[in-house]
Amino acid sequence: xxQEERLPEKVKPLPNHAYHLLYRSIAEGHGQTPxxxxxxxxxxxxxxxxxxxxxxxxxxxxxxNTAAIILDIQTGNTLAYVGNSNNPGRHGQHVDIITSRRSPxxxxxxxxxAAALDDGLIAPHQLLPDIPIFxxxxxxxxxxxxxxxxxxxxxxxxxxxxxxxxxxxIEYGYEKFHQKLKTMGFTTFxxxxxxxxxxxxxxxxxxxxxxxxxxYASMARAMYKFDRRPFHREYxxxxxxxxTYIFPNxxxxxxxxxxxxxxxxxxxxxxxxxxxxxxxxxxEEAGWKSFQSARPISWKTGTSYGFxxxxxxxxxxxxxxxxxxxxxxxxxxxxxxxxxxxxxxxxDLFGLVDGNHELVQPFGMxxxxxxxxxxxxxxVCPQTYELPLPEFMVSSPACSYHRIIxxxxxxxxxxxxxxxxxxxxxxxxxxxxxxxxxxxYKKYHANYRKPPSYLPGCIPAQEDRQFExxxxxxxxxxxxxxxxxxxxxxxxxxxxxxxxxxRIYWHLDEQYLGVTQGRHQQGxxxxxxxxxxxxVDDSGSEIKLNFEILE
Numbered sequence: 071x072x073q074e075e076r077l078p079e080k081v082k083p084l085p086n087h088a089y090h091l092l093y094r095s096i097a098e099g100h101g102q103t104p105x106x107x108x109x110x111x112x113x114x115x116x117x118x119x120x121x122x123x124x125x126x127x128x129x130x131x132x133x134x135n136t137a138a139i140i141l142d143i144q145t146g147n148t149l150a151y152v153g154n155s156n157n158p159g160r161h162g163q164h165v166d167i168i169t170s171r172r173s174p175x176x177x178x179x180x181x182x183x184a185a186a187l188d189d190g191l192i193a194p195h196q197l198l199p200d201i202p203i204f205x206x207x208x209x210x211x212x213x214x215x216x217x218x219x220x221x222x223x224x225x226x227x228x229x230x231x232x233x234x235x236x237x238x239x240i241e242y243g244y245e246k247f248h249q250k251l252k253t254m255g256f257t258t259f260x261x262x263x264x265x266x267x268x269x270x271x272x273x274x275x276x277x278x279x280x281x282x283x284x285x286y287a288s289m290a291r292a293m294y295k296f297d298r299r300p301f302h303r304e305y306x307x308x309x310x311x312x313x314t315y316i317f318p319n320x321x322x323x324x325x326x327x328x329x330x331x332x333x334x335x336x337x338x339x340x341x342x343x344x345x346x347x348x349x350x351x352x353x354e355e356a357g358w359k360s361f362q363s364a365r366p367i368s369w370k371t372g373t374s375y376g377f378x379x380x381x382x383x384x385x386x387x388x389x390x391x392x393x394x395x396x397x398x399x400x401x402x403x404x405x406x407x408x409x410x411x412x413x414x415x416x417x418d419l420f421g422l423v424d425g426n427h428e429l430v431q432p433f434g435m436x437x438x439x440x441x442x443x444x445x446x447x448x449x450v451c452p453q454t455y456e457l458p459l460p461e462f463m464v465s466s467p468a469c470s471y472h473r474i475i476x477x478x479x480x481x482x483x484x485x486x487x488x489x490x491x492x493x494x495x496x497x498x499x500x501x502x503x504x505x506x507x508x509x510x511y512k513k514y515h516a517n518y519r520k521p522p523s524y525l526p527g528c529i530p531a532q533e534d535r536q537f538e539x540x541x542x543x544x545x546x547x548x549x550x551x552x553x554x555x556x557x558x559x560x561x562x563x564x565x566x567x568x569x570x571x572x573r574i575y576w577h578l579d580e581q582y583l584g585v586t587q588g589r590h591q592q593g594x595x596x597x598x599x600x601x602x603x604x605x606v607d608d609s610g611s612e613i614k615l616n617f618e619i620l621e
Contacts, residue, residue, distance in 0.1 A: 087111075087114055087115060087118060088107070088109060088114060088151060089153070090151070090152070090153025090154060090166040090168065091107065091109070091148075091151045091153065091315060093166070094153070094166055094169065095107075095315070095316075100316075105316060106316065106317045107148075107315050107316060107317070108142075108145075108147035108148050108149065108314060108315055108316065108317055109148065109149060109150060109151060109315070110149045110150065113140060113149050113150045113422060113423075114149075114150050114151070114152075116150075116422055117138055117140065117150040117152050117419060117422070118150075118152050120138075120415070120418055120419060121136050121137075121138050121152045121155050121415070122155055122156060124136060124155075124414070124415045124418070125155030125156075125157055125395075126155075126157060128395060128411065129157050131403055131404070131405060131406075132397075132401075132403055133395060133396060133397060133403050133406060133411065134155070134157050134159070134161035134162075134163075134397055134398075135154055135155060135157075135161060135162060135163070135165070135167060135395070135396055135397055135398045136152075136154070136155040136167075136393070136394070136395050136415065137152060137153055137154055137155075137166075137167035137168050137279055137393070137394045138150065138152045138391070138392065138393045138394075138415065138419060139151055139152070139168055139279060139280070139283055139313075139391070139392050140389055140390070140391050140419065140422075140423065141283055141284070141287045141313055141389060141390040141391075141392075142388065142389060143287050143290050143291050143294065143385065143387070143388055143389060143390060144291065144294075144388070145314075146284070146287060146288075146291075146311055146312070146313050146314055147313075147314060147315075147317075148313050148314065148315040149389070151168065151315060153165075153166035153167055153168045153169070154166065154167050154398070161397070161398065161399075162397070162398030162399055163398075165398040167279060167394050167398065168278065168279045168280045168394075169278050169279075169280050170278060170279075170398075171258055171276035171277065171278055172276055172277070172278070172279075172374065172378075172379045172394070172396075173273040173274070173275075173276055173374035173375065173378070173379055174273050174275075174276075174277050174282055174372045174374070174379075174381060175272070175273040175371075175372030175373045175374045175375075175379065175381060175408060176230045176232070176272065176273065176370070176371065176372045176373070176408075177273075177282055177370055177371075177372035177381055177383060178251070178270070178271055178273075179227055179230065179235050179271060179370070180227065180342045180345075180346060180370055181247075181250070181251065181254070181285075181289075181334075182235060182238060182239060182242065182247060182271055183223060183224075183227050183235075183238075183341075183342050183345070184289070184334045184338040184339055184341070184342040185242065185247060185250050185334065185338070186223075186238055186241075186242050187337070187338035187341055187342070187463060188334055188335050188338040188462070189242070189462075190462050190463055190464070190465035190466045191238075191241060191242060191466065192223050192238070192466060193223075193439065193444055193445055193446060193457075193459070193463060193466050194223065194224055194341045194345075194444070194457070194459075194463075195222045195223065195224055195225075195439065195444030195457075196222065196223050196443065196444040196445050196466065197220040197221065197222060197223075197443050197444055197445070197471070198220065198221055198222070198223050198226055198234035198235075198237055198238055199219075199220055199233075199234065199237045199504075199506075199507055200212070200217050200218040200219055200220060200221045200226070200231060200233050200234045200237075200507075200510065201217055201219060201233070201506045201507055201509075201510055201540060201566075202217060202233075202540050202541065202564070203233060203236055203237060203543065204541045204542060204543060205236070205240065205268060205543075206267070206268075208236075208267065208268050208269065210232050210233055210236045210268070210269075210272060211232065211233065212231050212232050212233050213230070213231075213232065213373075217233065217510040218231075218510060218511065218513075218514050219503065219506075219507040219508060219509065219510035219511025219512070219513070219514070219515075220503055220507045220511050221234055222444050223238070223444070224341070224344075224345040224348075227342070227345045227346070228345055228346075228348050228349055228350075230370075230371065232271075232272055235271050235272075236268050236271060236272070239268055239270070239271045240268065244263055244266065244267055244268055244270055244271075245263040245264075247263075247270065247271070248263035248266065248270060249263070250333070251285075253310075253333055254285050254288065254289070254310055254333050254334075255281065255284060255285045255288060255310050255311070255312065256277060256281060256282075256285060257281065258275070258276060258277045258278060258281055259275045259277070261275075272375075273372065273374050273375060279381075279392050279394050280313060281312075282383065282392070283313065283383060283390055283392035284311075284312050284313040285310070286383055286385060286390050286392070287313070287385070287390040288309055288310040288311060289310075289334060289339055289342075290339070290343070290385050290387075290390065291309045291310075292305060292306075292309040292310065292332050292333070292334065292336070292339065293336050293339040293340060293343075293429075293430060294387065294430070295309055296332070296336050296430075297336070297430045299328075304328040304329060304330055305328065305329050305330070305331060305332030305333075305335075306326040306327060306328050306329075306332075307327065307329075307332075307333075308326050308327070309332070310333060335460070335462070336430060336433065337432070337433040337434065337459075337460045337463065338463075340429050340430055340432070340433075343368040343385075343427075343429055344368075344429055346368035346369055346370055347366045347367065347368050347369075347427070349369055349370070349371075365386065365425075365426055365427060366386075366426075366427045367384045367385070367386055367417075367420060367427060368384065368385050368386075368427060369382065369383065369384030369385070369413070369416065370382075370383055370384075371383075371407070371408025371409050371412060371413055372408050373406070373407040373408045373409075376402040377402040377403055377404065377405070377406040377407065378396055378397070378400050378401070378402040378406070379394065379396045379406075380394070380395040380396055380406050380407055380408045380410075380411035380412040381393065381394055381395075381408050381412055382408050382409075382412035382413045382415070382416040383416075384416050384417075384420060385427070386420075386423070386425040386426060386427040387425050387426055387427050387428060388423070388424065388425030389423045389425055391416055391419050391420060391423070393412045393413075393415050393416045393419070394412065395411045395412045395415065396411075432458035433458065433459075433460045434458045434459045434460035434461065434463070434464075435458065435459070436456040436457065436458050436459075437456065437457060437458070437459045437464060438451075438454045438455075438456060439454060439455055439456070439457045440453070440454060440469040440471070440472065441453035441454060441455060442469075442471065442472070442501045443469045443470075443471040443472070443501070445466065445467065445468060445469040445470070445471070446464065446466060446467070446468045446469065447468065447469055448468040448469040448470075448472055450469075450472045450473065450474055450499040451469050451472045451499070452472070452499050471501055471502060471503060472499050472500065472501055472502075473499070473500060473502055474497050474498070474499055474500075475497070475498055475499075475500045475502075475521055476490070476492055476495040476496070476497060477495060477496040477497075477498060477522065478490060478495065478496070478525060479494065479495075479496065481496060481498075481522075482522060483522050483523060483524060483525040483526075483528070484521060484522050484523065484524045484525065484528070484530070485524070485525050485528055486524075486528060486530065488528060488529060489524075489525055489527055489528035489529075490525065490528065500519075500521055501518075501519075502521055503518075504538060505536055505537045505538045505566050505567055505568050506538050506539075506540050506566040508520060508566070508568055509566035509567070509568075510566075520568045520569070521536075521568070523536075523569060523609070524609055529609065529611075530609060530611055536567060536568040536569060536572070536607070536609070536611065537565055537566060537567035537568065537572065537574060537590075537605070537607055537611065537613070538565065538566060538613065539563070539564070539565050539605070539613060539615060540564040540565060540566055541562070541563055541564045542563065542615070542617060546615070546616060546617040546618060547617065547618050547620055548561050548594075548617055548618070548619050548620065549561070549619075549620045550594070550595065550596075550619055550620075558595060559595070560593035560594060560595050561593070561594045561595070561619075562591055562592070562593055562594070563576075563591070563592050563593075563594055563603065564590060564591045564592075565586075565590040565605060565613075566590065567590060567607060569608075570588065571587070572587070572607050572608050572609075573585050573586065573587045573607065573608050574586050574587075574590050574605050574606070574607050575605070575606045575607075576592045576603070576604075576605055577603070577604040577605075577606070578594060578596060578601060578602070578603055578604075579596075579601055579602055580602075580604075596619055597619070598618075598619045598620060599618065599619060600616065600617070600618050601616075601617055601618070601619060602614060602615070602616050602617075603615040603617065
């Protein structure tokens with residue numbers, strides 16, 4: 071019988087379905103020890119196959135590495151773990167991308183949006199400035215290099231605009247945000263806040279797919295557990311915890327400490343996830359709402375500087391799925407963005423899991439919100455809508471964009487008590503953006519009506535000034551670069567005026583520099599030291615800026 075038994079033709083391969091997690095567990099001290107993982111075998115196989123198939127497709131653009139992870143929100147258990155794809159050739163396939171530090175791009179914006187809501191700093195739809203910013207040498211731009219003047223905060227999150235979130239971080243404070251992120255579970259942000267500065271919100275601090283997916287899961291866990299606690303309905307710090315891939319030996323019987331406040335409060339999380347549901351899905355998902363099985367997903371993408379990392383993270387009521395696509399060696403590639411490179415795989419993997427995404431019911435009493443500004447409505451806001459808001463969000467200020475202006479009887483010009491009998495004037499509520507915001511806003515909103523100019527000879531009050539500086543704006547120290555020849559070059563100052571036909575006269579230290587009309591830019595060249603810049607427009611309004619030119 072032994073002679074008749076067929077000899078094996080080749081050695082059968084050993085199972086190798088969680089290669090990177092195996093070697094990670096060895097590195098973390100579990101070598102020579104049986105490890106019962108939390109992985110779901112069927113999902114692990116399926117995710118690995120889909121990652122391999124997708125990575126082979128991306129290799130046509132010399133993008134060779136892909137990683138994906140699926141987490142259970144309720145427990146924090148890892149259900150699928152593919153640390154890297156296995157394309158032919160030498161492309162760093164052994165690198166476990168899930169634990170590798172990479173720039174997350176825009177993936178921290180939802181946390182800042184929620185934190186600003188939590189502090190009552192903004193209302194969910196409140197306008198944020200989207201104008202050029204130069205802050206201590208940092209000059210961020212939106213992905214499309216355009217500015218919209220002012221944009222609702224939730225739309226800024228939906229469109230992942232950089233500039234509004236930098237303005238928001240200035241107001242919130244990058245030191246405070248850095249501490250908030252560390253409290254929520256980011257251990258990779260291990261340098262002082264000053265090291266990252268405002269770049270923190272745009273991917274200036276590296277993190278890992280393991281860590282950031284865990285914080286997203288923790289944020290969702292805090293919301294759903296709060297709503298399901300039958301008696302206390304309170305927060306627990308234990309909701310924010312690291313993912314795990316090993317089943318515990320015994321159940322955790324430790325009682326949770328509960329408090330009335332969390333790292334982020336439920337209404338703030340809810341508004342954040344609601345905005346994330348409205349992101350426009352990639353081309354492959356066009357028409358997804360038409361399917362009977364269509365389910366909403368809160369998701370966000372990230373693209374690092376230089377197109378080196380493409381991220382996509384999504385969640386429903388049960389699971390978090392996180393995807394990274396790129397090259398392990400950090401090589402950037404055209405088209406390597408979160409939406410085009412990572413999101414298609416994210417939605418492919420969501421086809422494996424179940425779960426709806428029913429957000430908790432809104433908290434708070436309905437409040438009147440200004441239709442134009444998104445702020446709490448003031449008595450002069452002409453159009454409003456109602457939005458349930460908790461008390462801590464009601465602390466945000468009432469609409470500051472609508473003001474009562476005085477017009478002459480014909481309604482053609484603004485007037486004030488310096489030139490007109492106000493008893494004979496017409497009072498009208500008017501939506502007025504600051505001049506720099508209005509300059510860009512009207513390019514995207516043809517229906518924006520700038521206030522009428524003042525009656526000739528009527529000098530506007532300081533608060534009614536119709537122009538302002540764009541640069542320098544947040545600094546009074548200016549560096550003038552040197553040209554290749556070694557000669558000192560020019561620093562280009564810029565202003566914006568409500569009236570497109572207005573002229574602005576520029577003076578430096580009482581010396582006349584010139585006049586601008588339309589686009590107001592002026593090259594400045596002077597010796598190092600303190601200087602005074604004076605701008606005067608046709609109506610006699612004046613701006614003075616004391617600044618210093620550095621060596």
